[in-house]
Amino acid sequence: MSLSLYDVVQPLLVQHLSNLSHLLAKLQAHAESSPEQEEQILSARLAPDMFDLRRQVQIATDHAKGTMARLAGCELPSYPDTEKSVGDLQVRLQRTRDFVLSLTRSAFDGAEDRNIQMIYPWATYDFTGLRFVHYWAIPNFMFHVNMAYAILRQQGVAVGKADYLGPNEPN
Numbered sequence: 001m002s003l004s005l006y007d008v009v010q011p012l013l014v015q016h017l018s019n020l021s022h023l024l025a026k027l028q029a030h031a032e033s034s035p036e037q038e039e040q041i042l043s044a045r046l047a048p049d050m051f052d053l054r055r056q057v058q059i060a061t062d063h064a065k066g067t068m069a070r071l072a073g074c075e076l077p078s079y080p081d082t083e084k085s086v087g088d089l090q091v092r093l094q095r096t097r098d099f100v101l102s103l104t105r106s107a108f109d110g111a112e113d114r115n116i117q118m119i120y121p122w123a124t125y126d127f128t129g130l131r132f133v134h135y136w137a138i139p140n141f142m143f144h145v146n147m148a149y150a151i152l153r154q155q156g157v158a159v160g161k162a163d164y165l166g167p168n169e170p171n
Helices: 005-030 035-042 053-072 086-102 129-154 161-165
Strands: 115-119 124-128
Touching (some): 005 053, 005 086, 005 161, 035 086, 115 129, 124 129
């Protein structure tokens, strides 16, 4: 069996979406007796010019679903960024995980050579599927998962490396 981009990307996204859900459950337990504390942590950021925890989770899910949709050549699901609570973010994570799991390996046939263009106000980036995975998709997804983890640590939520890495097998 040959290795497909699906085999590289899908398990990593599923694993870290599940780990992010686990991290948010730790936040919820940490702030169980104080809705104000939950909001304070969801609004926390590492630096004034960085996004807060809520937005880090939203962007991580955007990268996960965007990566899968672009590589599979299918329509990109759009989610409004209206989450207010940990519970809302958990629903978004589950929706994203369900989408990632819904795509089949065969949808990724030829994905390594698929042309992918990312257009932003400041630049346009052109990739093959393989370069997109290596230089854009995975680094961006992992950056936002990492920032969410770092904010939780900074805010005193009891999370550690084992929580970040999760189990050795996809959930």
